[in-house]
Amino acid sequence: MSGKSVYNLLQDNVSKPRFCKSLSSGETWSSKSVRIIPEEFVRSAPGAFEHRVVFSVRWGNSWQLWLQRDKNGLFMEEEDWDEFVSDNFLGPNDVLLFTHADTMFIEVQIYKQSSYHLKEITSAPLQADPQAEVVTPMPQTSPPETPAPAPASTSGARQADAHVNSPEQYLSNPSNPFFVKTLGKKIDVLVINNAQLY
Template structure:
């Protein structure tokens, strides 16, 4: 009887050192979440531990992470960890396994809540498509030029057709540019009278995660999951919060629970979020009502 290849793979993986984490919509940047199991670290050789930790996904992307130690456990430093969380849009109860391959190199397998493994990156690089278009454009231009030089053109009639198509293409590009300019003017008018902002009244569910208004998302939130820094209006503290981008909604997830607890935010509080930098917000609550009026004026 032939053995199942998946079963053989799992059996082989079990022989290697590994641990897992569940990425719930909580504080994914906390030391507890970044901790490496004590029993796991006990079994890692001192020679391996001298290397920097590298996390590699199934599709080839990798992240370098520094490791530190407190009196109780080893943990991954925020910078590399937060980048890993942000790039993979984690925070929706994903199950992630970390398998040690030696020299602190880890292969990660990411699974949806329903158990289906994620085999392609959630956030597609934005530069790749434009690069492909450029190459295609260059090759087509070379082919046309070659035809003209060798005299292998199909005649004057085809040349007229090509000229007509080129003219139509220019016209369509002008229309697209015009529509973009109009949209940008509309957005600038919205933001002309003050800093971009949105208002929220805190509900019970908002203490766990916060849904961001769609109108604000369309104008000011990146198209991929990003770490935002949210500052207290008094300037005495700030929090790193994952802005999780989904098809149907965008929310503040990892780190938001900690912010709500430490700010603190309570049910019924009216909050204003002001965009002070592309990935930084100022949070003003109802508790500072007089200050809110002065800032708005």
């Protein structure tokens, strides 16, 4: 999708709750005001966002972010949010569209803004935009060519739309061993009969 305005972006496919984030004057992606989840969004899915949330992007990567509530609302933990920002090389002209996908799962679409139009990013960013602000820049070393390992566990986990491509690009030292695990939700039910317990 190219050439969309922010208004048109929010009007498309409004069957699921969604919200949009971009930077205001004087803000950075690490500002506390950017980490808040709008209360209307939280109310639209009661119980869906209590302690943590999983962000997934078009190219299959996902991030678990812990949530913290204070008197001003529900916030994403700073360390988790900064990792998401850093991994995606978010810059001052980027726009994020968050769509409620399932309990604790949010699909995030990343758009680059130029003048009044947006272009969706559909593949993993390999490096930062030279004019963009980056919270924590990634090392610019090229990792050795290694095939991505199979997921550690697939039983009962919600599968991402695509496999993680080149997970070693997110490591400080890609030659160290690493694991790829798909996050998922599991519902356990404990049934107790009316028997007496001692």
